Amino acid sequence: MTRIKCCGMTRVEDALLAAQLGADAIGVVMTAHSKRQVSLEQAKTIVDAMPPFVTTVVLCMDDDAGFVQEIIDTVRPSLLQFHGTESDEWCRQFGHPYLKAIAMGEGTAALYQLRDHPHAAGLLLDGHGLGEAGGSGKVFDWSLMPHDLKQPLILAGGLTPANVAEAIRVARPWAVDVASGIESAPGIKDPAKLRDFIAAVRATA
Numbered sequence: 580m581t582r583i584k585c586c587g588m589t590r591v592e593d594a595l596l597a598a599q600l601g602a603d604a605i606g607v608v609m610t611a612h613s614k615r616q617v618s619l620e621q622a623k624t625i626v627d628a629m630p631p632f633v634t635t636v637v638l639c640m641d642d643d644a645g646f647v648q649e650i651i652d653t654v655r656p657s658l659l660q661f662h663g664t665e666s667d668e669w670c671r672q673f674g675h676p677y678l679k680a681i682a683m684g685e686g687t688a689a690l691y692q693l694r695d696h697p698h699a700a701g702l703l704l705d706g707h708g709l710g711e712a713g714g715s716g717k718v719f720d721w722s723l724m725p726h727d728l729k730q731p732l733i734l735a736g737g738l739t740p741a742n743v744a745e746a747i748r749v750a751r752p753w754a755v756d757v758a759s760g761i762e763s764a765p766g767i768k769d770p771a772k773l774r775d776f777i778a779a780v781r782a783t784a
């Protein structure tokens with residue numbers, strides 16, 4: 580069964596609907612690089628509203644270590660997700676489990692970076708290019724998904740209700756991640772797209 584992370588939540592009602600429809604994880608974006616950025620207070624409200632067994636993820640991108648520590652202490656997410664140029668050593672300093680995003684938009688260079696984060700709980704392979712932010716809606720070549728890494732791999736980038744089944748068939752990921760493909764506007768989730776996305780993933784089981 581492919582797990583599902585619905586990312587870029589800015590409203591409690593959207594995150595709750597995702598959980599009710601069967602999402603395994605929700606994400607909130609706290610970096611200023613994002614048009615989906617939420618405050619510490621908003622992030623805490625969304626994370627606190629989640630039922631048991633739904634993983635909560637907070638995204639940062641080349642942010643200050645003090646800010647990341649404040650997120651851990653205040654929001655208390657299940658996982659962090661680092662989306663920038665953070666090193667394995669930098670990510671580990673907090674002693675908190677994390678995902679490391681790898682930009683797949685620039686081809687083979689990404690395949691080397693995949694080996695640079697042995698302490699990440701999982702690797703999120705995203706369609707954005709190096710130096711670009713996530714949540715871009717950009718797809719990468721799913722056949723580049725490696726199958727010789729020990730860590731769980733999360734497929735992201737431009738996934739929609741219409742293409743996610745084919746993406747799973749080609750890439751065979753541990754989980755899929757979606758932000759813009761389930762939105763009506765940045766940070767505003769569309770209930771029908773959310774429902775269709777989760778149903779399309781579940782239908783692949």
Ligand SMILES: O=C(O)c1ccccc1NCC(=O)[C@H](O)[C@H](O)COP(=O)(O)O
Nearest residue numbers: 586613712713714716736737757758759
């Ligand atoms: O979503 C953002 O705005 C964002 C900004 C900066 C860094 C990361 C960001 N999102 C990270 C995610 O995990 C997204 O879900 C992932 O990039 C996929 O997005 P999309 O292509 O829109 O489905």
